[in-house]
Amino acid sequence: MSLNVKKIGVLTSGGDSPGMNAAIRAVVRTCAFHNIECAGVYRGYQGMIEGDFKEMGPRSVNNIINKGGTVLKSARSKEFMTEEGRKKAHANLVKNNIDALVVIGGNGSFTGALLFNKEFNFPVIGIPGTIDNDIFGTSFTLGYDTALNTVVEVIDKIRDTASSHNRLFFIEVMGRDAGHIALNAGIGAGAEEILIPEEDMGLDRLLDSLRKSKASGKSSSIVVIAEGDKIGKSAFELKDYVEENMPEYDVRVSILGHMQRGGSPSCFDRVLASRLGVKAVETLLEGKSNYMVGLIKDEITLTPLEQAVKGKTQVDKELIRVSDIVSI
């Protein structure tokens, strides 16, 4: 164990996701377990610049494991993109005797952490927290599993009304660059079609698929669309297009939006957060830096932060095939 790390700072940055609180709790308690100090940094890098810190002990994180959002709050910080901002931040850490940092967030947050490390040789470890599951170096990001359940539960409700009225629903879910949520929640919700950024299905194939769906005797249909799907039309534009070409359909649109980021984390996300939090602190205590902790092939792993930031995740192509089969 490193003799150097005596006090660790922890912050959440970027979009919040369920499980962040469970990760904060794990970081704080692992510090206590190893008899080192811990400070919470409020509002991400902005709070670091403003010196918005709070000493945290095991009892500071009571009863937060099941809460959505982040008790440390999150914010985007333009000031941290400037050298001056980062200098202020570093001075604050030094002043508070913080000698290592756990950053819970996504790619943007990790890029900031890397820069900070480079400039001040400050030890940093990243924990992947985002519902989008689009971070290289982990099979599951914190919050992703919860978001899938949220989406599936909502579509279950919409299907009640869809099948009562023989309707077609276009449902837009999060995922500007990644189709993980759309693909998995689409399969889970029994969607007839799934449109994702990674594949250009084309409008013709969509119409074709809807026609087959109707011909096969289905009385209602759900199409799940990722925000950034390749067809490049919004859910509302798709609705117009389909209604023009298939006037027999009564099409409705639902944009799920921000509810996907909230909610009490699933057991999976809570356990994952606990494991990653423990690993993050213990990695710092081993004197390592610039890694992201993750879960790959059922094991807790370390991936160099630089790789995590540059790498690109891919949707599992097998899942596209599975979706085509089970939606027959």
Added chain:
Amino acid sequence: MSLNVKKIGVLTSGGDSPGMNAAIRAVVRTCAFHNIECAGVYRGYQGMIEGDFKEMGPRSVNNIINKGGTVLKSARSKEFMTEEGRKKAHANLVKNNIDALVVIGGNGSFTGALLFNKEFNFPVIGIPGTIDNDIFGTSFTLGYDTALNTVVEVIDKIRDTASSHNRLFFIEVMGRDAGHIALNAGIGAGAEEILIPEEDMGLDRLLDSLRKSKASGKSSSIVVIAEGDKIGKSAFELKDYVEENMPEYDVRVSILGHMQRGGSPSCFDRVLASRLGVKAVETLLEGKSNYMVGLIKDEITLTPLEQAVKGKTQVDKELIRVSDIVSI
């Protein structure tokens, strides 16, 4: 008990709502209890015109009490608005020996039922099924309580992310003409402001309220807006207006949409549906017609259908005051 009613038809019409299946189950089983027959009519009045009937016994409605939507499906029928359509419908009822009708739906469905009764002297009873709670003659419509819980659970999730980022959210809920959902779910979700069709709050008061809210130290804010609110601006237009006038706010919009109609009914809606279903059948068996069953002041009641259709419900003004106080 009337000697005349030997077979009752039951249908769901208009927008579906949670609890409709529980009501169908109660109607079917009350018929069995009183040793009369029951037929389900599919797709509302349209199915009546097309003769889409199915004999139903107690076991036909197993395991549906907890399902959203309606197993009898629902549809809007233009043909039923014509005399010819209604004649066909009546002929089908006669051919199937159905001599009374339970209609589960909203105002439009009841208007059709009244007309049908007038033309053919056919016994009809209405059960109020809609999430909007906008039917005169009952304090609670079927599905309303479930919809309130759905809305509140979703806003709870959005608040997780709102308070993690110190944001202002405009959340649009159902209610084109009635603010019941917005007002009750708004209070339940701890909304800072609630905009409803019944009251013109005015843009100035909204801004004023948001300013006070900020000044009071609130870190995030939720404004709940009924579809048909009096200010007459969409949630997106309101967002623009507020951001222009209060640039310190990062405003987000969420339109909850159709998910509000679905979901497994709450216990309240299931019990209400059971009570109304029993009462509907027994009222027909007593030889009565043209009533809507309802729940007023904790008691099951009968209201003449004509009154139910014409009457106007009002939001409880006390609730507006309560909302102003508890959102301080």
Added chain:
Amino acid sequence: MSLNVKKIGVLTSGGDSPGMNAAIRAVVRTCAFHNIECAGVYRGYQGMIEGDFKEMGPRSVNNIINKGGTVLKSARSKEFMTEEGRKKAHANLVKNNIDALVVIGGNGSFTGALLFNKEFNFPVIGIPGTIDNDIFGTSFTLGYDTALNTVVEVIDKIRDTASSHNRLFFIEVMGRDAGHIALNAGIGAGAEEILIPEEDMGLDRLLDSLRKSKASGKSSSIVVIAEGDKIGKSAFELKDYVEENMPEYDVRVSILGHMQRGGSPSCFDRVLASRLGVKAVETLLEGKSNYMVGLIKDEITLTPLEQAVKGKTQVDKELIRVSDIVSI
């Protein structure tokens, strides 16, 4: 408005129930709205004796409306049953300038409040908070609606497995003296039989009912039993009895227990809590005392605390009939 009340104390006492936090929030904010002070008393009467008070303003109760349990904690206090204990409690109130009390709890808590009022002429108002719905002077106690939903959701899950295996389940729910939960959740969950403290069904009728149920073609059965049911046998004894007499049944028992007290409150309970909290404070400000606020026949009401404590609620006999009909 009374000139006398300048500071109100609020406490929760007895078993906790969902909606207590929403009521605390409403009490605290109504005080702020009327520009008077408010103090939270921790751990009920025990905390009053120990002087465990905390000043509360509108921001002290942020984000608690959706939380189960009670942030003020609850406890049973033997010391408060002694005159000496109550004198200490009164002295603490006086020392803290608290000149009126809102007590959120059940019958035992109200009895204590009445005694306290009699001895010290101290203004008290009660808010009925218990999942059992067994308090005279209100149609709904805080937490009851939430508990019904909790029970129904759990039985829905058990029915999944019951109907997959053609089993008979005995499910014990809370209600030592009152069958409200059993009766309403039983109907809501589609129970075949419901055993409550208010009616002695008798073992023979139970067997008879189960035989009919089997004969009618039902593949699985759920019997809901209130803790204090009149047959006077535990769920496990009933299981033995039924298996002896109907060996064709594979009987399982489930005791739902404490989970029924917890959980995020339903919208109904949150709105009710808000209304009751506002009314409690404003009643004190009008110079009144010794009342319980409640909801009767859709209206917020005042019932003399003495009556609330002595009165006995009754289950709605109509519901027993409804249950018999819809479980056919």
Added chain:
Amino acid sequence: MSLNVKKIGVLTSGGDSPGMNAAIRAVVRTCAFHNIECAGVYRGYQGMIEGDFKEMGPRSVNNIINKGGTVLKSARSKEFMTEEGRKKAHANLVKNNIDALVVIGGNGSFTGALLFNKEFNFPVIGIPGTIDNDIFGTSFTLGYDTALNTVVEVIDKIRDTASSHNRLFFIEVMGRDAGHIALNAGIGAGAEEILIPEEDMGLDRLLDSLRKSKASGKSSSIVVIAEGDKIGKSAFELKDYVEENMPEYDVRVSILGHMQRGGSPSCFDRVLASRLGVKAVETLLEGKSNYMVGLIKDEITLTPLEQAVKGKTQVDKELIRVSDIVSI
């Protein structure tokens, strides 16, 4: 693709688990996708013996992906343990032109499948369906993830009331031989201690741990106990023991029981079921037999059924350590 398999039978056997319906749906639709027939076998091996089959096409499995339990029902069959019973079963398969079998269940079901294969050289593939996660050859069994969420949600509710009263709760969860549920749900629910069959914690360490927990300032405690925990005392006996040795604790017990098997499957279980169902059918079509499909290290795999039956899963020892750290 094998020319031999023209019709596949699918059955569920043993205890039911969430996701079984999603797996049935996937099996049925994959058959349709590959233009072969599919028959559902009701009530497991017993229905096979009784010839209780039903032809299934893609529309037979509409709207079941989100349902708990199994639409094919499950049963234990003593007759299938006899050679005569299995002969009858085989004759029925032959008579119905079924030439391969997908068995969804646990170890007992797979043992039966192996025997059946050996005797009649009948192609079989297993899909691991049980909430206990105790099957060798897959990191996740169907229903396990859902059960974890169910347990965690219930304990969240119990914690509401535990922390309102400063109580100690012993909560017994499923797992006679395996501590997977207890360990993961215990971490997810923030349990102070977790007792599992795999480790003998000893009564002294339990008391010690509870004393530390109290000393550390925790106001309430949750201990999660697997049915088959090594200490060998029931939750009620543990309660007595602790209350005797630590009279300051007010201990309550909750046995979660059968609700853990039910409920709408999580997205994870639905996707897993879909993938395993596709793989099971396609493996048969490739002419293979006697495998169990599973998910290991993020990939769909085949494990010889014989190994699956004999192998023993182990709880992840790292998780025990994580639990000790994060419950500090």
